Amino acid sequence: xxxxxxxxxxxxxxxxxxxxxxxxxxxxxxxxxxxxxxxxxxxxxxxxxxxxxxxxxxxxxxxxxxxxxxxxxxxxxxxxxxxxxxxxxxxxxxxxxxxxxxxxxxxxxxxxxxxxxxxxxxxxxxxxxxxxxxxxxxxxxxxxxxxxxxxxxxxxxxxxx
Amino acid sequence: xxxxxxxxxxxxxxxxxxxxxxxxxxxxxxxxxxxxxxxxxxxxxxxxxxxxxxxxxxxxxxxxxxxxxxxxxxxxxxxxxxxxxxxxxxxxxxxxxxxxxxxxxxxxxxxxxxxxxxxxxxxxxxxxxxxxxxxxxxxxxxxxxxxxxxxxxxxxxxxxx
DNA sequence: ACGCATTACTTGACACGACAACCAATGCCT
DNA sequence: AGGCATTGGTTGTCGTGTCAAGTAATGCGT
Numbered sequence: 001x002x003x004x005x006x007x008x009x010x011x012x013x014x015x016x017x018x019x020x021x022x023x024x025x026x027x028x029x030x031x032x033x034x035x036x037x038x039x040x041x042x043x044x045x046x047x048x049x050x051x052x053x054x055x056x057x058x059x060x061x062x063x064x065x066x067x068x069x070x071x072x073x074x075x076x077x078x079x080x081x082x083x084x085x086x087x088x089x090x091x092x093x094x095x096x097x098x099x100x101x102x103x104x105x106x107x108x109x110x111x112x113x114x115x116x117x118x119x120x121x122x123x124x125x126x127x128x129x130x131x132x133x134x135x136x137x138x139x140x141x142x143x144x145x146x147x148x149x150x151x152x153x154x155x156x157x158x159x160x161x
Numbered sequence: 162x163x164x165x166x167x168x169x170x171x172x173x174x175x176x177x178x179x180x181x182x183x184x185x186x187x188x189x190x191x192x193x194x195x196x197x198x199x200x201x202x203x204x205x206x207x208x209x210x211x212x213x214x215x216x217x218x219x220x221x222x223x224x225x226x227x228x229x230x231x232x233x234x235x236x237x238x239x240x241x242x243x244x245x246x247x248x249x250x251x252x253x254x255x256x257x258x259x260x261x262x263x264x265x266x267x268x269x270x271x272x273x274x275x276x277x278x279x280x281x282x283x284x285x286x287x288x289x290x291x292x293x294x295x296x297x298x299x300x301x302x303x304x305x306x307x308x309x310x311x312x313x314x315x316x317x318x319x320x321x322x
Numbered sequence: 323a324c325g326c327a328t329t330a331c332t333t334g335a336c337a338c339g340a341c342a343a344c345c346a347a348t349g350c351c352t
Numbered sequence: 353a354g355g356c357a358t359t360g361g362t363t364g365t366c367g368t369g370t371c372a373a374g375t376a377a378t379g380c381g382t
Contacts, residue, residue, distance in 0.1 A: 015301030021227040140176030
């Protein structure tokens with residue numbers, strides 16, 4: 001027999017679904033308008049900008065951005081065509097490809113970061129109390145634990161304990 | 162001067178971003194595999210199945226699914242081609258189009274609902290304590306308040322107060 | 323009652339992601 | 353050392369979403 005959702009469960013789920021449907025579009029639009037990159041492209045550039053030598057292997061980049069490898073391949077190629085990233089085979093393992101942020105890519109991240117940060121603050125962070133921010137961390141961790149138990153797809157952060 | 166995110170804010174944001182990136186895919190896959198519909202298509206059918214006479218105007222459907230009108234137009238057309246929905250001009254206002262769930266569509270929702278429910282439980286609801294579910298509701302409401310202040314895009318639920 | 327703005331949607335072109343097939347380098351096993 | 357599975361990544365095709373433009377009915381102002 002199926003256990004239906006009670007009111008509390010339904011309320012939580014419906015709102016989460018609405019957030020998942022709306023928030024990505026809002027953030028995407030801001031970045032597109034102001035800096036001509038998608039939200040995902042921005043994450044790619046941002047992760048590279050924080051990496052040693054501004055360089056990461058494709059697989060590492062995929063994990064840090066929660067993206068699949070084919071997706072990353074396409075995205076990085078487009079970024080390369082635009083001169084924001086360069087690719088070169090890894091010397092240690094010639095199967096692997098390294099992606100490095102160019103100066104132009106670095107400049108774009110620097111220019112885009114403040115506006116994006118404001119958007120994230122405006123639609124998420126500043127809408128929440130400090131308590132809610134901590135709650136959100138716990139909730140998201142619990143969900144990620146179910147969705148990606150091994151953390152393969154979200155090596156971006158250190159999960160609690 | 163830009164206010165950067167502190168540790169607490171960053172932790173919350175990074176995890177929310179990962180959830181937004183991963184969760185839709187997980188739910189999509191389950192529905193595709195088991196019932197050959199996308200998550201968005203499922204919401205469309207589900208909203209219709211709860212509406213009086215299983216019928217809604219396109220605009221109302223868009224609001225309830227947090228989708229844009231062009232998107233809905235495409236999706237409903239595809240659903241119509243598959244015989245799950247039928248469209249007919251609204252008698253009262255001939256600009257408007259009504260979408261009604263067919264018997265086949267109704268059957269699909271009935272068949273798909275239990276599996277989808279299990280997926281939602283498995284990846285979200287059962288991962289959270291009752292307390293966290295209430296927290297999530299509050300957090301999502303706060304975000305939606307910023308992202309869609311007038312509630313145009315999320316007429317699906319009654320927001321608090 | 324005429325015209326213009328608005329509402330409600332549809333359509334077409336383009337961009338992006340997913341999936342599957344593919345290729346190349348590596349490393350292990352014997 | 354030869355063979356085979358595995359790892360790491362790219363490519364092509366297809367489905368789907370978005371955006372901009374277009375159409376048609378409505379309603380409001382004068």
